Structures are given as structure tokens and as C-alpha cells.
Amino acid sequence: MRKVAILGIGQTKIDEHWDKSLKEIGGEAAFLAMQDAGIDKVDALYVGNMLSSTISTQNQLGTFFSDWIGLWKQESVKIEAACGSGAAAFRSALMAVASGDVESAMVLGVEKMTDKAGKDITASLATAADADYELEQGISFVGINALIMRRYMHEFGWKHEDFAPFSINAHANALHNPFARLHEKVTTEKFEKSSNIASPIHLLDASPVGDGAAAIIIVPADKVPPHSRILVTASASSTDSIAVHSRRDPLFLNAAYLSSKQAYQMAGIQLDDIDFFELHDAFSIMAVLSLEACGFAERGSGVRLGLENKIGVQSQLPVCTRGGLKARGHPVGATGVYQLVEVIQQLRGQCEKTQVDGAKIGMAQNIGGSGASVITHILQVG
Amino acid sequence: MRKVAILGIGQTKIDEHWDKSLKEIGGEAAFLAMQDAGIDKVDALYVGNMLSSTISTQNQLGTFFSDWIGLWKQESVKIEAACGSGAAAFRSALMAVASGDVESAMVLGVEKMTDKAGKDITASLATAADADYELEQGISFVGINALIMRRYMHEFGWKHEDFAPFSINAHANALHNPFARLHEKVTTEKFEKSSNIASPIHLLDASPVGDGAAAIIIVPADKVPPHSRILVTASASSTDSIAVHSRRDPLFLNAAYLSSKQAYQMAGIQLDDIDFFELHDAFSIMAVLSLEACGFAERGSGVRLGLENKIGVQSQLPVCTRGGLKARGHPVGATGVYQLVEVIQQLRGQCEKTQVDGAKIGMAQNIGGSGASVITHILQVG
Numbered sequence: 001m002r003k004v005a006i007l008g009i010g011q012t013k014i015d016e017h018w019d020k021s022l023k024e025i026g027g028e029a030a031f032l033a034m035q036d037a038g039i040d041k042v043d044a045l046y047v048g049n050m051l052s053s054t055i056s057t058q059n060q061l062g063t064f065f066s067d068w069i070g071l072w073k074q075e076s077v078k079i080e081a082a083c084g085s086g087a088a089a090f091r092s093a094l095m096a097v098a099s100g101d102v103e104s105a106m107v108l109g110v111e112k113m114t115d116k117a118g119k120d121i122t123a124s125l126a127t128a129a130d131a132d133y134e135l136e137q138g139i140s141f142v143g144i145n146a147l148i149m150r151r152y153m154h155e156f157g158w159k160h161e162d163f164a165p166f167s168i169n170a171h172a173n174a175l176h177n178p179f180a181r182l183h184e185k186v187t188t189e190k191f192e193k194s195s196n197i198a199s200p201i202h203l204l205d206a207s208p209v210g211d212g213a214a215a216i217i218i219v220p221a222d223k224v225p226p227h228s229r230i231l232v233t234a235s236a237s238s239t240d241s242i243a244v245h246s247r248r249d250p251l252f253l254n255a256a257y258l259s260s261k262q263a264y265q266m267a268g269i270q271l272d273d274i275d276f277f278e279l280h281d282a283f284s285i286m287a288v289l290s291l292e293a294c295g296f297a298e299r300g301s302g303v304r305l306g307l308e309n310k311i312g313v314q315s316q317l318p319v320c321t322r323g324g325l326k327a328r329g330h331p332v333g334a335t336g337v338y339q340l341v342e343v344i345q346q347l348r349g350q351c352e353k354t355q356v357d358g359a360k361i362g363m364a365q366n367i368g369g370s371g372a373s374v375i376t377h378i379l380q381v382g
Numbered sequence: 383m384r385k386v387a388i389l390g391i392g393q394t395k396i397d398e399h400w401d402k403s404l405k406e407i408g409g410e411a412a413f414l415a416m417q418d419a420g421i422d423k424v425d426a427l428y429v430g431n432m433l434s435s436t437i438s439t440q441n442q443l444g445t446f447f448s449d450w451i452g453l454w455k456q457e458s459v460k461i462e463a464a465c466g467s468g469a470a471a472f473r474s475a476l477m478a479v480a481s482g483d484v485e486s487a488m489v490l491g492v493e494k495m496t497d498k499a500g501k502d503i504t505a506s507l508a509t510a511a512d513a514d515y516e517l518e519q520g521i522s523f524v525g526i527n528a529l530i531m532r533r534y535m536h537e538f539g540w541k542h543e544d545f546a547p548f549s550i551n552a553h554a555n556a557l558h559n560p561f562a563r564l565h566e567k568v569t570t571e572k573f574e575k576s577s578n579i580a581s582p583i584h585l586l587d588a589s590p591v592g593d594g595a596a597a598i599i600i601v602p603a604d605k606v607p608p609h610s611r612i613l614v615t616a617s618a619s620s621t622d623s624i625a626v627h628s629r630r631d632p633l634f635l636n637a638a639y640l641s642s643k644q645a646y647q648m649a650g651i652q653l654d655d656i657d658f659f660e661l662h663d664a665f666s667i668m669a670v671l672s673l674e675a676c677g678f679a680e681r682g683s684g685v686r687l688g689l690e691n692k693i694g695v696q697s698q699l700p701v702c703t704r705g706g707l708k709a710r711g712h713p714v715g716a717t718g719v720y721q722l723v724e725v726i727q728q729l730r731g732q733c734e735k736t737q738v739d740g741a742k743i744g745m746a747q748n749i750g751g752s753g754a755s756v757i758t759h760i761l762q763v764g
Contacts, residue, residue: 062470373444
């Protein structure tokens with residue numbers, strides 16, 4: 001495999017962009033990435049998206065965007081792995097460049113969610129679960145996560161308020177990220193008083209939907225000058241059963257465990273080497289389970305990392321340094337690309353008030369469904 | 383890039399499978415491919431599908447199938463490029479194996495279309511076109527192809543009946559393919575008398591929808607004994623504008639031209655070396671335009687290849703040797719994989735009455751939208 005490096009990044013503010021079309025938000029991120037990279041063309045485009053066929057009656061999103069952003073004739077394709085679509089698209093682009101067949105690739109994560117009513121968005125998001133065995137029972141995607149969280153609290157004796165630090169940290173970091181969906185300080189009291197949307201999940205446990213797009217351009221490593229170069233040193237994808245009831249242990253994200261383990265091995269690093277972790281906090285319970293599966297906490301004790309102040313920007317393991325899904329926002333198919341853009345911002349030292357001092361190795365983990373598809377990437381300065 | 387070879391194939395009969403679920407038809411093809419390959423596990427799964435999110439309220443089809451067919455833990459992802467999804471998925475798998483990161487990969491093209499009413503299927507298929515500029519006008523996907531065909535007939539002076547040989551050839555070949563959707567002899571008279579569904583397109587110009595799945599397993603070439611080995615010697619993808627009105631020349635499939643040219647170069651072959659061509663005859667006009675773009679006929683004269691009996695199994699350039707989209711059927715996201723399975727069947731010499739004598743080099747071309755995404759593959763014995 002050829003080594004691959006980052007050439008440019010771009011992102012839009014996540015919001016309810018009712019004045020902008022799917023084309024426009026995707027185009028904005030793509031043009032920003034090309035501007036950042038100093039080029040106006042790439043060989044191939046990989047689009048991560050989950051919902052455009054239902055929300056925007058638009059399929060064939062690869063060509064839809066290669067056409068719109070002026071990449072006429074160039075190869076393009078859409079990759080979908082539910083909320084893991086962004087990182088899955090990044091991995092596809094990586095394989096194409098690593099194989100030697102493609103010399104430069106853009107990954108564009110894009111999602112336009114808010115053009116439909118809330119109930120339609122909820123129904124669309126539920127397609128990440130098993131239609132035959134989960135949706136058939138009428139459960140929503142939040143409902144599935146609520147079952148997992150309730151079981152976790154029961155099994156390990158945690159209270160709802162114990163999860164507050166994850167929401168508080170994400171919101172505190174998002175205050176300094178101009179692209180974040182929410183700019184609002186959260187306290188434990190606010191967290192507890194926020195409405196109960198699917199018990200025990202409160203509104204402030206859950207990431208907000210939104211419209212947004214993020215883009216990254218990658219090239220072979222030898223095309224980028226070695227000083228200040230950012231390399232993709234690991235990419236690993238693993239899966240679990242799509243329905244939660246089929247898992248041997250619904251409280252252990254086995255695919256997150258496997259893909260992170262494989263990523264550490266591929267990058268040749270230890271847990272301690274990781275300077276920060278952009279994790280997939282679609283719900284606070286997912287942040288906790290992800291930390292446990294990746295080896296940062298014992299089973300049942302991930303909550304403790306928050307309670308012991310170990311997740312802040314200047315702490316042991318900074319997570320969600322730009323706001324995470326919780327406060328930066330979760331435009332589902334775009335999220336995995338936002339995470340990677342944020343890792344790159346940290347490694348470039350561009351994060352100002354939420355900069356992790358001396359960040360050299362960053363990890364991002366994107367999760368599709370309730371732990372069904374998990375893609376882990378490690379990026380390093382070098 | 384590592385060289386890649388075929389290890390196994392599987393396919394289901396294309397039909398209205400109201401007694402089988404999406405899971406079951408996909409699983410059937412996947413298990414047949416594993417049986418054919420003599421293995422029970424692969425490293426990664428690439429699913430080509432276009433419509434499951436709208437027709438079956440199911441996304442995350444990669445993991446949906448890796449779970450169902452027992453590939454627990456293994457990487458999986460869905461690739462979508464409208465009706466070109468199957469070949470796009472095959473190309474993604476190819477990149478992953480060629481890069482050295484994946485040792486064995488399954489490509490599964492699967493589509494369950496007939497569980498909804500005709501008008502819903504028509505609406506879903508229209509998402510292959512440009513939602514902002516084409517669908518907004520109320521045109522269907524057949525309608526777009528009808529505009530192209532009418533212009534072609536006007537420009538080059540051909541009559542509707544001149545297109546009959548493509549339909550007749552496809553149906554004649556499908557009579558000997560047990561997996562084909564339609565087993566019905568077509569004559570010029572029948573062709574002309576079939577109902578006019580979007581003038582000038584008659585029913586017998588158009589490929590039928592259907593439920594179906596096809597699968598292929600690929601591995602590095604050195605894992606397969608050299609005698610009777612089938613290699614993937616070229617894979618090339620190109621795009622055009624998604625909306626037909628944006629093209630400089632709506633009667634020339636520029637993406638088909640570019641991807642086929644690149645494929646010939648990659649395989650190191652000339653046009654004459656190609657023993658047969660599984661082309662994308664979603665409508666008879668598409669068969670004609672594809673032949674012209676790939677260099678088999680002059681502009682405006684592709685129709686002549688049919689009229690001069692040059693497309694039959696024992697002729698100059700056999701096309702649609704197993705029935706093509708027209709008669710084998712067109713389960714959209716699965717079609718590109720069916721085409722490749724059929725190329726492999728020919729190269730293995732398994733086609734009995736429609737066997738192309740001494741077939742050593744076969745080409746397949748899969749088209750997404752009305753020429754927007756085009757993926758060309760060349761497979762060779764060797």
C-alpha cells in the first residue's frame with residue numbers, strides 16, 4: 001500500500017440551511033477544500049451520505065456532486081454505511097489512492113436533513129436499524145439507544161446525571177468552533193432538566209440533526225513536503241450484527257473494539273500515544289461505550305473518565321475537541337468527515353482555545369447504526 | 383496495484399420474488415458464490431444497491447448483509463451509483479484487494495424492487511436523474527431516455543423498427559439463461575406492436591424491473607492456479623453531467639467513451655481483441671449509444687450493427703449473451719454484478735447454447751443514470 005497524506009480540508013457550518021440546497025452545501029465544503037489544497041481538480045470523488053434518496057429524492061450523489069463542482073469526466077461514487085458513511089467514504093478514497101490507481105481523491109461528507117418534518121427525519125434515520133426485526137416493532141433509533149443506556153445504568157449502577165460531563169465537555173468545546181451547530185453552555189442542572197426524549201435519554205444526551213458538509217483531499221504521501229505533513233497511518237473497519245438483540249453483549253461495541261485494535265496495530269502505536277480522540281457521541285451512552293471498547297476504560301467504567309475530568313482539552317484524553325456530535329452537530333453521512341477534518345485541524349495546530357498542546361497523533365471513530373459498522377482512523381504528523 | 387482474479391460467482395433468478403425478503407435474495411446469491419469459491423468467509427463485503435432505503439426502508443446494507451450471511455466482524459459497506467451501483471461496488475472491492483489491504487472480497491449486487499406499486503418504483507428510479515432540474519419538471523427516467531431516442535431518430539433518420547434487432551437478440555439469448563426474468567421470443571412485429579410507454583420508447587425497448595441478486599468473490603491473482611484463471615485486467619470509471627440538458631452532445635455518451643478508452647489502455651488491448659460485450663441496454667437506445675461511444679460503430683450508425691446481424695452470439699460482436707438488461711432483467715443496483723457474472727460464465731465456457739466460441743476477453747459496461755456514471759471492466763482468461 002502506498003502511504004497517503006492530507007492535502008486540504010473544508011467544512012460548512014452545521015445548521016438548518018433552508019436557504020441552501022443539497023448541491024450548495026456540498027459544493028461549499030468541496031470548494032473550500034480545493035482552495036485549502038491549492039488545486040482545482042482531483043482524480044476521483046467519494047461522497048459519504050445516508051439520506052439524500054429519501055429527504056431530497058436524489059440518488060447517484062457521486063456524479064451529482066462531481067458535476068456540480070466541475071469535476072466533469074472524473075470518477076465519482078457514493079458510499080453509505082448509515083451514520084458511518086463519512087468515514088466509510090474516506091476509507092474508500094484511501095484504498096483507491098493506496099492501490100496506485102487514483103492519484104488524488106476528494107472525500108465529501110454531506111447531509112441535508114432539515115428539509116423534512118421531524119417525524120420524516122426520525123423515520124429516515126431508523127433505516128440504520130434492522131427493518132425486518134427492529135423497525136417492524138415500531139422502535140426509533142433513539143429508542144434503541146435508550147434500551148442500551150437503560151441496561152448499562154442497571155448493570156453498572158450509574159445514574160443519569162453521571163453522563164453529564166460528556167455533554168458539558170462537548171458543548172464547552174463547541175463554543176470555540178464557528179462551524180458547530182450549537183453554541184450553548186451546558187451545566188449538570190441543565191442536563192438533568194432537559195426533556196426526556198426516550199427514557200433514560202434526555203435531549204442533552206442526544207446529538208442534534210442538521211445540514212452540513214465537510215471535505216478532505218488526499219494524495220500519495222510523496223506529493224506533500226515532509227515538514228508539517230499529516231499522514232493517514234491507520235484505517236480499519238469492522239462490523240457487528242445490525243440488530244442489537246443479536247449481539248452476545250449489547251453493552252460491548254465489539255466492532256469498535258476490533259477496528260480500534262486493528263488500527264493501533266496498523267499505526268504501530270500504543271493507547272498512550274494517542275493525543276486526542278474524536279469519538280462518535282451520537283448519544284452520551286455511545287461516547288462511554290466507545291471509550292470502553294477502544295481500551296480507554298474498563299467495561300462499565302467509561303463514565304468515570306468524565307466524572308474524573310479526564311476528557312477535557314487539557315486532560316488525559318481530550319475527546320470531542322471541536323464539540324463532537326453532541327454540539328458540533330450530527331449531519332449523519334457527513335459526520336465521519338467532520339471528525340477527520342477536526343483531527344487534521346488539531347494536528348495543524350489550528351484549534352486556538354481548544355487546541356490540544358503538542359498534538360501529534362489523533363484518532364477518529366465513526367459508528368454506523370448502534371455499533372453495527374465502525375470505522376477507525378489514525379492520523380499523525382510526520 | 384496487485385493483480386486480481388475471480389474465485390467464485392453466484393446469482394438468483396430475476397423475478398417478482400414476493401415470497402422472499404431482501405435478506406433472502408441477497409443471501410442466496412452470496413451463499414452460491416461462497417459455495418462456488420469453496421470458501422465460507424471473506425475479508426470484506428461490498429454491496430451494490432440503489433433503492434433499499436426507499437423500497438425496503440433499509441439502509442446500511444453492507445452490515446445488513448455481512449450480518450445475515452455470517453460474515454460477522456468483517457468490513458462491509460454499500461456503494462451506490464444509481465443503475466451503475468453493481469459495477470461501482472465491484473470496482474471498490476477491486477481497489478481494496480489491489481491495494482493490499484484486503485485479501486478476499488465479495489461483491490454483492492442486490493435489488494428488491496417489486497414490493498412497491500409501479501408508481502412508487504417509477505418515482506424511486508427517477509432519483510437517478512437531477513432532482514433540482516429534471517425531476518422538478520415531472521419527467522420520469524423513461525421519459526428522459528425517450529427524449530434522447532427521439533432526438534437520435536430525428537438526427538440520423540432511423541425508424542423505431544430499426545432498433546428491433548437489439549430486443550430480439552437479447553430475448554433470444556435469454557431463452558437459454560435460467561436466471562433471466564423473461565423467457566419470451568420477440569419478433570419485429572411484436573416489437574412494433576408492443577405498447578408505447580413514452581414515445582418513441584415501446585415496452586419492448588425497455589428492460590423490466592425485478593428482484594435479484596448476484597455475487598462475485600475476488601482474491602489476489604497469485605491465490606488462484608494459473609490454468610483457467612480469470613483476471614480483471616481493466617477497471618475504469620468516468621462521469622458526465624447528471625442532467626442530460628447540460629451535455630454538449632446528448633447523443634454521445636462521453637463517460638462511456640472515456641471509461642472504455644481507459645479500459646482498453648489498461649488491459650493493453652485493441653477493440654478487435656474483445657470477444658463479447660455485456661452492455662447496458664436499459665433501453666434499446668442505450669445499447670446503440672454505448673456501442674458508438676465504445677468505438678464499435680460510427681456516431682449515428684450503431685443501429686446498423688443490429689440490422690446487419692453483427693450482435694448475435696456467433697457474430698462479430700456478441701452482446702447481451704445472457705439476455706442483457708432487456709430480457710435477463712434489470713434489478714438496478716444488481717445489474718452491474720449480473721453483467722460481470724455473465725462475462726465470467728462465458729470465459730469459463732459455461733453458457734451452452736449461447737456460448738461465444740473461444741471467448742478469452744470479455745467486457746462489461748454498467749451505466750448509472752442516462753450516461754452520468756459509467757464503469758467499464760475487462761476480464762480475461764490467463
